[in-house]
Amino acid sequence: MDPLKQKLIEKKASEVKPPVTIIGPIGWARANLFAGWVNSILTIVTLYLLWKIVPPFIKWAFFNSLWYSTGTECHKAGGACWSVISKNFRFMIFGFYPHDLQWRPLMAMIILVVLLFYSRNRNHWKKPLAYAWIAGLIIMGLLMKGGLFGLTTVESTQWGGLPLTLLLAIFGLTAAYPLGVLLALGRQSRLPAIKTICIIYIEMIRGVPLISLLFMSSVVFPLFLPEGVNVNAILRAQAAIILFTAAYIAEVVRGGLQGMSRGQYEAAESLGLNYYQTMRLVILPQALKIVIPPSVSILISAFKDTSLVVIIALFDLLKTTQSVLSDPKWMGFSAEAYIFIAMIYFFCCFFMSNYSRRLERELSTSN
């Protein structure tokens, strides 16, 4: 009798494990990487491409790289020059904000991060949180601008870098949300004049690129104002971002409103609620809950879209990086600098989209 059979007889059926080719790493690889010849070829080709790309990249990014050196040393070395970031870090993050006062935007960003982290938990979504956000936004504005409580005033022309990017995105969304909800209600309204105005506004804004609105804010908007009134460039860009985002929010909210069943309206009517009460107490609380995940997607795209202010020469994160790169000392290291800020954008957006996905799961099960 051959040894294998002997072994099998000695053990009970329940003790016999499946062969190693089915379970464990080999079995996994067989099922997921080498199932059939098409799959095997696909795996081998992919592995070959990865082998061509990944090791040289690691060599460039880590082994041959310089992390804290001057530009001239970098030009001699063959690898990545991360020094372009470490040497210019503060300028890239804070822009032209006065050097000694940079703790203030830092504090503002920390407050924002704390607020965001606290708001992640849905159990905290109560009235005090709303007040905390309002207070937080005011404190952030105060920290940036100064002028009160002995803080030196910093003109908004000196704002820049990451705080400006975050400011444009957060304030943009906060201000655009109520406007968007109003537009969505207007679009669903039974009054033809109001409905038409809202439809024209929403479709027009959604049909044009953000950059045309930014152009408008920088060259046409000053013409709209009476003589002698000047609004600074950041506020104008902020207004353009708000007007733009509001149209997209309106469409998202409209989706939520359309998701409400007719019975909800009828029930509210039979209780004798008027339009305002129906919307505030019955429809909007439910509709807005449905649209939370897509609203986070809008926040993500608003955050990414703030980078467009580069084109009207505001010093956001992307522009500060570009101005470092235009310095002859650091010319030619665009890849490193862009990879660094791409990582900043990526992590912010990645956390937001992950959160949105989690929220979607939670909200759908709780219904």
Next chain:
Amino acid sequence: MTKTNTKVHSDKVSFWYDPGKRSFLYQVGTLLMVGLLGYYLLSNTLSNLERQSIATGFGFLQKEASFEIGESLISYSAADRYARALFVGMLNTLLVSFIGIVLTVILGTFIGVARLSKNWLVKKLAAVYIEIFQDIPVLLQLFFWYAFFYEILPSPREALNPFAGFFMSNRGIVFTVPVLDQTHIYMAVAFIIGWIFIFFLRSWAKARQEKTGALFPIVKVSVGILIGLPLLVWLLGGAPTQMDVPVLEGFNFQGGLNVSPEFSALLLGLVLYTAAFVAEVVRAGIQSVSHGQTEAAMSLGLKPGLILNLVILPQALRVIIPPLTSQMLNLAKNSSLAVAIGYPDFVSVAGTTINQTGQAIEGVAMIMAVYLCFSLLTSAFMNWYNKNIALVER
């Protein structure tokens, strides 16, 4: 008791509680407010323009542009009018949008299918691609590719040459193209005629199938016609095989088709960014068709090709088309970021025009009008197409 109540209500409704009058008042109020705001802005603008002595109107379009445009599909020189310069910009926008949309749909479908692959490695790579390219601003990606062309790629002398007749350098991409011959134009005509013929063939095949039940191998015949007809014309035209091969002369390439670094960077950035979104759309569309549909089709005895054509695709496309349209429009709108990397698209030319003439309002209005028209036309076409698909579905 009820009698008196109804009497009070029906006889005399106070002015404020009559829904008809109230909605009328609201609407008049809103219109009045919008009108007043418009009037306020307009009067400010007019007085500002008067003070700065800027003439309004589109008269400036007939003046000499006196600026050069780097690349143009039609002949253009600085002596031409603004109108022609803007037209050149518009053609460039259309060109990059069209090529971009075609490439995006191909790449996005490919990645979306890869995302659902049974192969673990391919599936994960597709997921990583989607996550990375979605979460980085498209403008940053454009800057990156622009820097890639100008800083990382070598000069033409050491140009990368991944395969014969294809060169990548900091002057852009150069590749071999056939020398344009009269025959090529006839081939294009043959191709279009082929499409028209297939269109009629399809409706004939469908009518025949509905009458007799006999299947016609429409896909095979279509492919045959589309390849065969131009090939036949090519052979009849004497089979011209002369190629325009790029050759390094001095500091740059001569011959071949040269694609500028700006155009390449713009196209690469837009396609890679939008393809990540299209991939998600395609994945969602495929997943929306439950596996039971495939099983049902199999149990009816349909062949795999027919299952895809008759069961899966019609249902998946219905889910895919609307978000796909909005992604295409996004690509077209994002092509306006060309202004940041110096590709002369419509926005960039209009920006130069605004700077030179000071006609800010007209310039911005033209930018908005062009994109609005483009958006409306595309969504009109897509709505029509969408309706067709919905009809086919029954």
